[in-house]
């Protein structure tokens with residue numbers, strides 16, 4: 001199911017007053033839901049000797065939410081200098097920070113090393129560019145034709161990420177020759193995957209690469225990082241990922257590795273979507289109707305608040321506040337105001353009759369939602385709210401203003417005159 005029944009029961013009775021207080025549109029996130037998923041993840045992996053989630057900051061880069069992750073003991077997977085800064089702001093330090101970038105600059109590597117973060121290198125050509133080789137180094141592995149990827153991230157052969165299979169031993173050799181003494185191995189080859197078996201195979205693949213490098217170089221691996229990409233059911237009929245079965249089978253693989261090799265690497269994960277995706281909704285108000293070749297419901301948010309339907313044709317469940325049980329007897333496109341025809345939250349969707357003023361909820365916007373927003377067409381990104389465990393609602397990011405939009409234009413022009 002999309003939005004959980006619990007979140008719905010907490011939010012629904014207070015939603016009109018929240019909308020009145022803060023205005024629409026807004027994303028609102030559910031602290032209780034985020035914590036319960038985090039605790040469930042920890043319980044599921046309790047059978048793994050040492051497990052740690054590094055929340056993928058890009059999924060929901062808001063300090064109020066990142067602080068909840070830090071309180072649960074999670075680290076942070078960052079891919080840019082501002083993301084490192086966000087993790088720092090909620091108290092992350094040293095190896096709480098993992099830096100997984102690609103097409104990386106020396107400046108970014110320096111920023112990671114300056115805070116003592118774990119540098120996860122995307123390519124062998126970066127090795128000589130590392131300003132000073134840290135003790136602990138990790139490489140992102142791309143299995144190429146050895147694995148198939150999935151729709152969002154694509155086929156590994158076509159993916160720009162990671163070190164190719166034939167380069168991986170040399171990568172660790174060169175890092176060791178330059179002073180690295182502790183080693184990790186990472187991969188990230190799928191996105192929004194709900195098949196538990198896929199992740200089990202990913203860990204099996206990582207452990208096989210560990211064996212190969214270990215045999216060639218005589219080094220031990222401190223950790224393997226299975227990446228993120230854990231999927232959530234966006235459609236009501238989607239089966240959820242069987243987290244517990246996945247974790248148990250992975251624990252079995254690690255145990256087996258331990259029996260053969262006499263040690264067990266730590267297991268890292270850098271999940272984003274699974275942790276927060278279902279625990280956010282975009283709340284927007286119906287402001288217009290239009291009847292041409294199709295029926296259109298115009299709302300006061302647009303793709304600046306949520307890009308996934310436009311970019312990936314992604315399905316997001318839509319409900320109407322107070323009409324959850326009304327018959328879905330109209331077929332409409334729910335649209336924003338952007339001058340792009342793919343600015344639609346729902347296309348040819350059967351929904352209850354929506355009136356002007358109705359609050360329309362777009363579900364599962366707690367990951368890769370607000371964060372992906374943009375300013376094309378002069379459209380501003382909306383505010384973010386957090387429904388706290390005690391029932392209070394906090395504004396955790398204000399809406400952008402015209403001043404924000406014009407901020408990059410307000411300066412004395414620099415001119416080159418030759």
Ligand SMILES: *Cc1c(COP(=O)(O)O)cnc(C)c1O
Pocket residue numbers: 056058059077100188191192227228229230270271272273274367
């Ligand atoms: C985006 C990303 C993640 C998180 O992906 P989810 O699908 O949100 O779990 C993790 N690791 C890396 C390197 C990423 O780019």
